[in-house]
Amino acid sequence: MKCQCETYLLLDWQYCPVCTAPVLITDQSDELKSRGFHRFPAAFAPLSYRFGKHVADQSWFYATFCQYVLLIKFDPTQLVYFRSTLLDRYFCFVGPNPPVATNEAFWCAISLVTDRYFRRRAAIYSWSSSQEQQIVEAWYDLIDLAFLVHEKNTVLETSKIAEWSSRLDEMQTQETGPHLACQLCESKCKYGEDIKFMITNDPLAIGEARSSVEGKSDSQQIEQLAWFARLWTERTLCLYDEDFAFCMSINVADRLGWSPERVHQLMVPIRESCHIDSCPEV
Amino acid sequence: MLECNGCSKYQKTEWNCCPYCGSPSKDFTILTAGEREIFPEAFEPQILLSAMNVANEKAFSLALIQYIQQIIASPANLFDLRSRIVEVYIHCSANPSFLYTRSLWVSLVLASDSYFLTKAIMYRWSSPQLEPLRQKWYQMLAAAFLGLRQDELTEEFIKDWTRDFTELHKCMVRPLMGCHLCQSKCVFQYDVKQFVVQSTDLVEQLTAQLSQSDTATDVFAKVGIEQSNDWFSSNDKDLAYCIATHLISEIDLLSRDASIIISDKIRRLIQERLQ
Numbered sequence: 001m002k003c004q005c006e007t008y009l010l011l012d013w014q015y016c017p018v019c020t021a022p023v024l025i026t027d028q029s030d031e032l033k034s035r036g037f038h039r040f041p042a043a044f045a046p047l048s049y050r051f052g053k054h055v056a057d058q059s060w061f062y063a064t065f066c067q068y069v070l071l072i073k074f075d076p077t078q079l080v081y082f083r084s085t086l087l088d089r090y091f092c093f094v095g096p097n098p099p100v101a102t103n104e105a106f107w108c109a110i111s112l113v114t115d116r117y118f119r120r121r122a123a124i125y126s127w128s129s130s131q132e133q134q135i136v137e138a139w140y141d142l143i144d145l146a147f148l149v150h151e152k153n154t155v156l157e158t159s160k161i162a163e164w165s166s167r168l169d170e171m172q173t174q175e176t177g178p179h180l181a182c183q184l185c186e187s188k189c190k191y192g193e194d195i196k197f198m199i200t201n202d203p204l205a206i207g208e209a210r211s212s213v214e215g216k217s218d219s220q221q222i223e224q225l226a227w228f229a230r231l232w233t234e235r236t237l238c239l240y241d242e243d244f245a246f247c248m249s250i251n252v253a254d255r256l257g258w259s260p261e262r263v264h265q266l267m268v269p270i271r272e273s274c275h276i277d278s279c280p281e282v
Numbered sequence: 283m284l285e286c287n288g289c290s291k292y293q294k295t296e297w298n299c300c301p302y303c304g305s306p307s308k309d310f311t312i313l314t315a316g317e318r319e320i321f322p323e324a325f326e327p328q329i330l331l332s333a334m335n336v337a338n339e340k341a342f343s344l345a346l347i348q349y350i351q352q353i354i355a356s357p358a359n360l361f362d363l364r365s366r367i368v369e370v371y372i373h374c375s376a377n378p379s380f381l382y383t384r385s386l387w388v389s390l391v392l393a394s395d396s397y398f399l400t401k402a403i404m405y406r407w408s409s410p411q412l413e414p415l416r417q418k419w420y421q422m423l424a425a426a427f428l429g430l431r432q433d434e435l436t437e438e439f440i441k442d443w444t445r446d447f448t449e450l451h452k453c454m455v456r457p458l459m460g461c462h463l464c465q466s467k468c469v470f471q472y473d474v475k476q477f478v479v480q481s482t483d484l485v486e487q488l489t490a491q492l493s494q495s496d497t498a499t500d501v502f503a504k505v506g507i508e509q510s511n512d513w514f515s516s517n518d519k520d521l522a523y524c525i526a527t528h529l530i531s532e533i534d535l536l537s538r539d540a541s542i543i544i545s546d547k548i549r550r551l552i553q554e555r556l557q
Contacts, residue, residue, distance in 0.1 A: 009301070010403075010406075012302075013302065014304060015299055015300065015301050015303075015304040016301065017293070017298060017300065017301040018297065018298060020298050020299040020306075022304070088456060091454045092455075092461075094455070095404075095406075095455060096404060096451075096455045097405055097406045097453050097455075099406065202537045202539060203537075204534070204535065204536060204537035205537035205539060205540070207535075207537070208536075208540060235539055235543075
């Protein structure tokens with residue numbers, strides 16, 4: 001956080017020690033809109049909101065959240081288990097000994113990220129506002145049980161989680177994908193947005209992909225691309241999914257500056273090398 | 283060191299108001315941890331001026347960090363390695379006379395204070411937490427550099443100080459990729475960072491090595507162990523790992539994904555080698 005006078009400020013400071021101006025939270029309108037607010041109002045107290053918003057603004061936290069939603073599709077129990085990874089990311093950004101209760105600031109961060117995530121989805125897949133509201137509310141019902149403390153003993157059924165993610169899948173189904181090569185993909189378009197975000201979020205990864213394909217023949221390049229996609233797929237999902245790896249390859253190729261025509265020409269061999277049996281061992 | 287009268291938080295001298303309660307800087311009080319009482323005749327205006335110059339030298343503050351870490355590694359270093367501080371002091375001061383005891387003492391006090399202050403603000407320590415430790419630290423320095431009350435200074439005393447000081451650093455923060463594998467969060471972050479940003483040569487050398495070989499993990503594990511020994515005379519696994527992790531982030535060539543993968547392997551290598 002920075003003051004108008006360019007002084008770096010710690011998150012819990014109330015005044016800038018150099019120019020003595022009070023540090024104001026300029027825009028707390030998110031707080032009123034957030035659907036997480038009603039479930040745990042204490043999380044949106046000014047100080048905890050400041051920490052929560054700071055964490056939610058980090059693109060790496062958002063990328064981890066994308067991974068969270070993706071993982072739930074494949075394994076509903078990750079709704080609970082992946083919490084620790086999210087908490088791990090939270091602690092990357094708050095600094096030593098934060099003066100706020102972790103569960104409060106963390107819930108605030110999760111709520112703000114959730115709102116942002118589904119707002120983006122709604123814009124891309126042109127959901128109606130009632131559709132958006134339904135899916136977001138259902139999501140809050142799930143994470144409410146997973147993240148917040150309840151007086152009564154509550155049980156989170158995996159069938160409910162699975163039901164929710166299949167509903168999300170349904171709402172994301174499209175006839176065509178954003179790339180020409182998407183015609184070979186069988187799950188349009190469940191992964192495109194998340195993968196695009198994850199790749200742009202880690203700029204050095206493209207450098208790594210580039211150095212592994214540079215100066216090679218077409219077939220070798222495809223092999224390297226598939227290897228890279230496979231590696232990343234397994235790291236993201238902890239399992240292998242062909243469509244996901246294919247989507248990853250196409251997005252990486254796009255970021256590497258391959259023309260859409262070239263990707264279109266090579267899409268069949270790319271798809272083939274993403275097939276689990278033909279993929280080189282990681 | 284300065285403290286706010288209103289909320290007892292540590293303050294920097296250049297601040298105009300307290301960042302927590304907003305009280306103006308005239309409401310700050312000076313905390314003396316007995317460092318002036320230990321050797322009051324040293325705090326003369328002229329000496330203070332020359333000592334301030336030395337304390338502001340990067341080399342001197344690094345030497346102090348090194349000294350503190352070396353003491354944490356082994357209590358005997360308080361006496362064994364003080365000559366290094368004297369050496370750096372002579373190197374940094376413009377005209378070292380033969381009567382440098384007073385000036386050296388004041389430089390040490392000023393440099394220690396700025397070290398403690400920076401850390402106190404970063405780790406959000408309150409004065410009741412830090413003051414007893416700061417007091418004890420000056421007692422240790424007085425024994426080592428002025429020969430005062432040496433008999434009180436048992437190994438036990440230094441060990442207690444080390445333990446309490448490290449304990450104060452414990453928190454959940456994970457500033458870098460791979461921090462989740464470290465078991466002493468977050469004791470070394472500040473000290474290691476100060477050294478790593480200074481060693482541009484080492485970073486360049488590592489970058490060159492990385493582009494030639496495929497064994498990045500081996501290179502980082504080796505350099506972590508070597509530098510923890512070289513900089514801090516320590517064999518601590520977490521310290522070596524901390525140095526390796528900081529170097530990875532300083533080199534800035536690896537994606538997040540790749541750094542997480544290799545930090546896992548580096549950790550394992552370091553653990554094997556520092557058994």
